Amino acid sequence: MNIDGATRLYAIIGDPVVQVRSPSVYTAHFARNGINAVMVAAQASPAAFDTAMRGLIALGNLDGVLITSPHKVAAMTFADRLSTRAQIVGAINALRREADGSWTGDMFDGVGFVSAAQKVTSIDAKRVLLFGCGGAGAAIAAELAAQGACSITLVDPDAHRANALRDALTRHFPACDVNVGNRGAAYDVVVNASIVGMKDDDGLPGDPGAIGAQSLIGDVVLRPPATPTALVRLAREHGAQVVTGQDMHAGQVDAIAGFFDRQKGGQ
Amino acid sequence: MNIDGATRLYAIIGDPVVQVRSPSVYTAHFARNGINAVMVAAQASPAAFDTAMRGLIALGNLDGVLITSPHKVAAMTFADRLSTRAQIVGAINALRREADGSWTGDMFDGVGFVSAAQKVTSIDAKRVLLFGCGGAGAAIAAELAAQGACSITLVDPDAHRANALRDALTRHFPACDVNVGNRGAAYDVVVNASIVGMKDDDGLPGDPGAIGAQSLIGDVVLRPPATPTALVRLAREHGAQVVTGQDMHAGQVDAIAGFFDRQKGGQ
Numbered sequence: 001m002n003i004d005g006a007t008r009l010y011a012i013i014g015d016p017v018v019q020v021r022s023p024s025v026y027t028a029h030f031a032r033n034g035i036n037a038v039m040v041a042a043q044a045s046p047a048a049f050d051t052a053m054r055g056l057i058a059l060g061n062l063d064g065v066l067i068t069s070p071h072k073v074a075a076m077t078f079a080d081r082l083s084t085r086a087q088i089v090g091a092i093n094a095l096r097r098e099a100d101g102s103w104t105g106d107m108f109d110g111v112g113f114v115s116a117a118q119k120v121t122s123i124d125a126k127r128v129l130l131f132g133c134g135g136a137g138a139a140i141a142a143e144l145a146a147q148g149a150c151s152i153t154l155v156d157p158d159a160h161r162a163n164a165l166r167d168a169l170t171r172h173f174p175a176c177d178v179n180v181g182n183r184g185a186a187y188d189v190v191v192n193a194s195i196v197g198m199k200d201d202d203g204l205p206g207d208p209g210a211i212g213a214q215s216l217i218g219d220v221v222l223r224p225p226a227t228p229t230a231l232v233r234l235a236r237e238h239g240a241q242v243v244t245g246q247d248m249h250a251g252q253v254d255a256i257a258g259f260f261d262r263q264k265g266g267q
Numbered sequence: 268m269n270i271d272g273a274t275r276l277y278a279i280i281g282d283p284v285v286q287v288r289s290p291s292v293y294t295a296h297f298a299r300n301g302i303n304a305v306m307v308a309a310q311a312s313p314a315a316f317d318t319a320m321r322g323l324i325a326l327g328n329l330d331g332v333l334i335t336s337p338h339k340v341a342a343m344t345f346a347d348r349l350s351t352r353a354q355i356v357g358a359i360n361a362l363r364r365e366a367d368g369s370w371t372g373d374m375f376d377g378v379g380f381v382s383a384a385q386k387v388t389s390i391d392a393k394r395v396l397l398f399g400c401g402g403a404g405a406a407i408a409a410e411l412a413a414q415g416a417c418s419i420t421l422v423d424p425d426a427h428r429a430n431a432l433r434d435a436l437t438r439h440f441p442a443c444d445v446n447v448g449n450r451g452a453a454y455d456v457v458v459n460a461s462i463v464g465m466k467d468d469d470g471l472p473g474d475p476g477a478i479g480a481q482s483l484i485g486d487v488v489l490r491p492p493a494t495p496t497a498l499v500r501l502a503r504e505h506g507a508q509v510v511t512g513q514d515m516h517a518g519q520v521d522a523i524a525g526f527f528d529r530q531k532g533g534q
Contacts, residue, residue: 053322
């Protein structure tokens, strides 16, 4: 990899950014594919975000932006069009400049989980229990519905948030039975998209119901491999398939790289 | 060199930028010195320049900006303080973020010539003839005066521009005898900072006077080594010391790297 005057730019904007892996991951992707481009981290506070974004997209050689916390909602105003899943989630984590100079926004936070899950099982016709209806939960729910889940049960301490997500999902995916509140039904897929599990002594995010070898358990919480969340520990004890936060991040990379590469092809 | 979330950013902003060498030169400099930083090219049209600059300096992990054509004058508004030479030239090509968040502007276009010249001779007490009083000429004149040139004769088809530069130089360097118009006096140093020589069939930028082995001849025009300018050819025929446009660019790198590195040290 060598940076020169013709190098195309991508940025990941967030606050903080020192921990982000995208600069090394996508810069390596570009190099492997013979694309003269780099991704750099761009640190912008909430107060500086609007000015920073205006400046970045004013650069003629900047082709895309990834958006991380806390800017995923604010970034939507920079998109001239939004994918369906971005509309459902109400947030984006990727912006791509099109050939005509306009910007397309998309949300890949759910794609990472679903593509990781699909490596071990099909989502089609599955019954899902989802803890947490914030940005990550909404993104995962939208992607599961898009991939054919037959029902999704939403659990969140904020009833308004859970109901709003149910309504958005039902509007876009009428074939999927979306409901709020865990009534102890049987589930094929259980996903934790809440923050429960981040602390060492956290328990389960709620009652996951019966877990067996056919179950698929996902947890967005990023933990050191040696100290998984209580939900992941329970899943492994019952021989279930597990998708961790690390798996979800890995699952996003190909999807986002493809999103950026389609722009290259002029599609 | 590996880009990650902690990588500090530098940008060179211009229009166009595909030809700039600074991204590879300074990124290599950072890598050699164990500094986790890269310089990227940032293409901004004159209409986009203000927005782009505001965005770049809003990034908390961006430490410096180089400015190239056509933005060197417009960039001054982003400096909270200016070096003396930048004030004389009325343009900057480098901005550095200080520890307190303010921005210092400086102009290194003249430093490149003078540091290259000083590798072959001292500037102190030298009589200088300078063709061209635009940005490059003003930068070189200011640096020559700062290094002790005893006289500088300015030649430019635009008398107003030549007079304005004479006045600025005299104000800042009263010990240097600055005058306008070539009266055929004897000169130790002859510098072409005009565009004469860019075209293949260009002649001399004016009468350089007597040239001998003790003369130092400089020419900012970037030409392929095989087809130097008429002034450089004449200088070589007379066995004079020569500083080419390539030499000047090389001479800038150390000075600018030092400018950026001083920030690192918190000075």
